[in-house]
Amino acid sequence: MPTAPQPAQLTDIVGGLRRHxxxxxxxxxxxxxxxxxxxxxxPARYTSTSTVAVHPLTSDPLGNGIDTSRSVSMPTEKGLVTSRKVAEAAADLLRPQHSLSPDRIIGSTTVDIPEDSLILTINFSGDTPKQAAAAADAVAQGYLATRREDASGEIQRLTKSATAQIGDIQVAAKQAAYDTPIAQRSLRIQAEALGTKLAELGNVDLDPGQIVGEAVSPTERSTPxxxxxxxxxxxxxxxxxxxxxxxRKDEDSEIGGVDGLHAIGDQIVLDGTKDINRADTWDIAAFMLKIPANIEDDGPFMIMVDAEEGPDSTFTPGQELVDALERRGRSARFVDASAINEGKISRGWPTARKRISWAGEIVIIDTTNLTSDANKVALATRSDSVLLARSTTDDALALRRLAGLLRSKSVDIALTALFPPRPEMITLNR
Structure with missing residues (x-):
């Protein structure tokens, strides 16, 4: 059965970046x-800032007990700064030096309000440093002029209203309906109150605020x-x-040859791509493996053999190695790891009892059909030697992943045998 795809490892990511x-x-x-x-x-843009201190003005300047800290709505004043009326006033102030439309001024103006303050920070983004500074101050001046004009208009409205009420009282005082002493006294009290209001209206301070920080020409552009x-x-x-x-899929995702294997790791490579018979390659592999002449009776000598299974593979690499050892006069036991429950492998198979039963033997554990790279690595750490069998058309990325995992566990690959592409393989003669 095909091997399930393995999750990406850090070595895969680093290797992919190195290759590409x-x-x-x-x-x-x-x-x-x-x-x-x-x-x-x-386009280059330059931003300059003008700072305005706002003086409290109320709709009823004569009201007593008004908290001046609450007499100004700073969000409202912020909206006034970016209004068309202020933009038109600023455009008129700029016209001798800079020709900017009210729409351009509105679009280039932003306003910030420091927390818990009566300060407006007016920012203008211009095409040149001088234009930005001049426009920021012009907007500030236009705002103050507009605010002064609005306050003056409100005072005029209140004055006109109070004067009209006094006139009405004077007319009423001449009518017969108000000829009684009580009515006349009431009218005099109202007239005196309105007169007091008129006197106070004449003394109202119409100063809307002042520029406390004039704009300066910026030395650096505000745009990146x-x-x-x-x-x-x-x-x-x-x-x-x-x-x-x-x-990106590797254009050369296959191992290719001996150079491709050496690029994956520093393991010893047996090049069998020119051998006519696979058995010849396995005979050399059996010779190159460092297997003790006498194996002690306290345990087996375990060799893990791993290959990449092909869809039409007729070869069992572990059995091929067993046959090669027998041709050299060494008997070996073949164990197909895929026949072992993977949960048992992850829990520590082969157990001490199993190893004792194999005492004195050469045991070839074939992990070709294992679906988990983690279990392959676990078996490699429990083996005395690791042999990889690969074809030139096998997946280089999969081999690189496995080699990286083995290195992470300090497992050395004793030998890698490289075979020709499977379609070109000649059936092993036994």
Missing amino acids: WPIVAVIALTGLVLGVLASFAV GAVSLGLGGLFLGLLIGIPVALL
Whole structure:
């Protein structure tokens, strides 16, 4: 049965990036170049700031007991700064030096309010440093002028209303209906109160506020420059390039040859791609394996053999090694690890009892059909020697993953035997 796909390991990711680093480099450099080019395409903008202190003004300046800290709605004042009326006033102030439309002024103006303060921070983004500074101050001046005009209009409205009421009282005082002393006294009290209001209206301070921090010409642009956009493009290129490199299928996903095996690890490689018969390769493999001449009776000498199973494979690598050992006069026991419950392997198979039963024997454990790389590694740590059998067309990524896992557990691969592609294999003669 085909081996189930294994989860990606850190070694796979690092190896994939190492193999496809040109892809990451090209995409990252492309991002860098595009970022630098974008800096020339994006118009340079400069931001300058004018700071305004707002003086409290109320709709009823004559009201007593008013908390001045609550007499100004700063969100309302913020909205007034970016209103068309203020923008038109600012455009008129700028017209001699800079021609900016009210819409442009509204779109380029932002306002910040420091917490718990009566301060407006007016920011203007302009095409040049001088334009930005002049426009920020113009908006501030336009806001103060508009606020002063609104306050003056409110005072005029209240004055007109109070004067009209006094006139009505004077007319009523001449009518017969108000000819009684009590009625006349009531009218005089009302007239005196309105007169007091008129006197106070004449003394109201209409100062809407003042610019406490004039705008200065900025020395640096507020829009990103070539360096920042270039670095941003480089970082974005890396973010795109790394997944592309990891998802890209290797054009050379096969082992290919001896060089391909050496690229995967530093194990000893037996090149059997030129042998006419697989048995010849296995005979050499049996010779190269360092198997003790006399195996002690306290345990077996275990050799793990692993290959990549093909859909039409007729070979059992572990049995092939057993046959090769027999041709050299050494008997060996063949064990198919796939016939062992994988839960038992993960729990420590072969057990001490099983190893005692194999005492003095050479035991070949074939892990070709195991579905778990973790179980293969576990068996490798319990074996005395590890032999890998691979074909030139086998999956290099799968072998690299297994080799990386073995290295992580300090397991040395004693030998890797490389065979020709399966369609070209000649059936083993026994």
